[in-house]
Amino acid sequence: MAERKSKAWYDRMLSVDRRWIYLIMGLAVVVPVIWEMYIPVTESSEVRDVYEFSDDVTDGEIVLLAIDYDPSTMAELHPMTEAILRQVWRNGGRVLLSSLSQFGPAMADEILTRIAGEMDVEYGVDYVFLGYKPYPAITILAMGADFRVPFPTDYYGNNVDELPMMEGVHNFDDVEGVIALASGTAADYWITYGNAKYGVPVALGVTGVMASDYYPYLQSGQLFGLIPGIKGAAEYEQMAGIRGEGARGIPYQTTSHAVILFFIVMTNVAFFARRAAQRRR
């Protein structure tokens, strides 16, 4: 007890029990559950480019949407899928979906079933889900030759040739572009093989931590747009006039980041206070 009293405030702060940190972070995440809030986001040009591309997919034109993420990143990438599907279908565009993640099909099926029902679009006419194939590089290269090579049947077992939307649709030349929502190396494969080999315009939707890795490709023109993390999803929804999971996720991200920033400031204040005290001694 005597030892605790003799400890300076900065020493106590620097050696705080990590369980207090966990508790404060837990509270920061719970706060937006109790007080629902809407936080507008600043729109960025890289997200706007994807939005404008999707907005131009009209009158039966086709966009290839790649669901290349798994459940661990669903919170960040699923809102992007939802916003893009809603926007393209709203404008009369059509969507061809594929997955290079083994966990992708179940998530794609869930979101397609839910939104297609709401928007009154028809399977095989307004959208086709090709399903999952392993070996991303090989699958993308084979899709460049003909979608039927890696996917002779769709996810539901239908012959691709029997689906009306697929009439005359053979490879990347027959789609306006690719929007790959990826949480792993599939993003790189779309750049290396989809864009570099076949020249199909590619945009990415990636997790927040992955985003900085893809800015060089944005500047070089290998990507025409980038949706980074939940903030990117919220920006996209804001542009498309949709209030979805992206906008709902922003308060959680805001409070948790505010707490991390607060921790960084506090720990450095204590650190410099201790250093100053040591110099005085």
Next chain:
Amino acid sequence: MKRQVPIFLVFLCGLTMVIQFFVPHDYSDVLFQYANDFVIVIGILALPVGIYSLMKNTVNKAMRDPKERIFSALTILGFLVMIVAGLKREWFASSTSLSSNMFNYVLVPAQATLFSMLAFYIASAAYRAFRARTVLAAVLLVTAFVVMLRLIPLPEPVATWNAEFVRWILEVPNMAAKRAILIGVALGAITYSTKILLGIERAYMGTD
């Protein structure tokens, strides 16, 4: 012979695929498709080896440590249930199937929970490690602080200044470093691949 034949095969296949990549001809596409099918066949043949390895390690772990037995049993049980649940297309391509339910109500929450734990670890790590001990650490700290600040609603014009500054960080210093790394990695990959093709690098064949 044990080493020369694989090295010759690697050289032959590698060189063929390099030439194929730069030849825009129908024959080249056929060759490419054939090679792709071959990779898939090899992958399928490797699958039983992977399953055998998983089972062997799981059983060995359970034999060695009684505390591990419950986890090993769960691993084997999960493996068997998911195999049975996915045997027929109509069993997994339906939103009410056992496979879909296992995915939606076991895998999705489990992965999401594990990933969300990162928030707590990052907060703890930020508190303990993010200290401006040196000039370089201070630069890193300030950069990270400014980039993270973009996720907090700020009053105008600070929000716009911050957004522009973050964009500059991402597009200039970040991009310079990333490009340098990417080019380095690409040159390294070319060098390594060339060494494999020429039989100089043989680590992939094992030590036996």
